[in-house]
Amino acid sequence: MVTDVKMTLQTLTVGPAACTCSVVACAETGEAAIVDPGGDADAILAEVASMGVNVRLLLHTHAHFDHILGTGEVAAATAAEILLHAGDRDLYENLPRQARTFGFYATRPPAASRLLAGGETLAIGRLSALVVHTPGHTPGSVGYYFAAPSPLLLAGDTLFAEGVGRTDFPGGSFEDLQISIRERLYVLPGETRVIPGHGPETTIAHERKHNPFVRAYGQ
Numbered sequence: 001m002v003t004d005v006k007m008t009l010q011t012l013t014v015g016p017a018a019c020t021c022s023v024v025a026c027a028e029t030g031e032a033a034i035v036d037p038g039g040d041a042d043a044i045l046a047e048v049a050s051m052g053v054n055v056r057l058l059l060h061t062h063a064h065f066d067h068i069l070g071t072g073e074v075a076a077a078t079a080a081e082i083l084l085h086a087g088d089r090d091l092y093e094n095l096p097r098q099a100r101t102f103g104f105y106a107t108r109p110p111a112a113s114r115l116l117a118g119g120e121t122l123a124i125g126r127l128s129a130l131v132v133h134t135p136g137h138t139p140g141s142v143g144y145y146f147a148a149p150s151p152l153l154l155a156g157d158t159l160f161a162e163g164v165g166r167t168d169f170p171g172g173s174f175e176d177l178q179i180s181i182r183e184r185l186y187v188l189p190g191e192t193r194v195i196p197g198h199g200p201e202t203t204i205a206h207e208r209k210h211n212p213f214v215r216a217y218g219q
Contacts, residue, residue, distance in 0.1 A: 007027060014037070014038050015038035016039060021034065021035065037058060058081065061142055061158075063092035068109060085117070086140060091138060096108055116140075136176040137156070137165030156196070158185070160199055
């Protein structure tokens with residue numbers, strides 16, 4: 001594992017549902033990924049320009065409309081690859097219908113460049129992101145875990161600060177969500193910084209102890 005790598009991280013609140021969009025860059029190579037471009041493409045692109053980075057990947061924690069509304073515009077401007085889990089492909093391709101359900105207009109996004117299965121390691125310059133499949137909120141929900149330079153999880157809508165993602169949408173399962181959190185997220189180092197898809201940051205240690213919806217095994 002590379003331990004001396006340096007990361008630049010910026011987060012923005014974007015779109016109609018206040019989605020957290022993250023720009024993660026390798027400070028040495030300038031290569032970057034945008035995670036969850038959920039709207040306000042101009043603001044995302046302005047942040048990228050201010051950071052002076054080269055966006056190679058558009059990563060999605062899941063394919064609900066509020067996390068993908070800006071994907072088409074950002075992809076067109078950056079020529080970055082679009083990645084999401086195969087389990088959310090139908091959701092992704094049905095963005096226009098999703099948006100209409102919530103009173104918004106959207107066009108169909110460009111096709112995904114790669115479909116993930118979970119377990120892959122993605123290179124962003126000298127940074128490495130592990131794709132952690134966390135079904136429950138949606139079938140294809142994933143988190144992106146960086147072990148270095150310090151533990152970081154971009155959790156999407158699976159795990160919030162003392163909360164969890166909704167499971168009452170089509171494809172959701174609270175049982176699956178519990179398993180994902182207990183067996184795939186709570187096993188990460190306690191000091192792991194967690195950036196959810198909405199709302200404030202937290203840590204794995206805090207959620208193991210204080211999350212009222214999913215307690216760690218043995219608690």
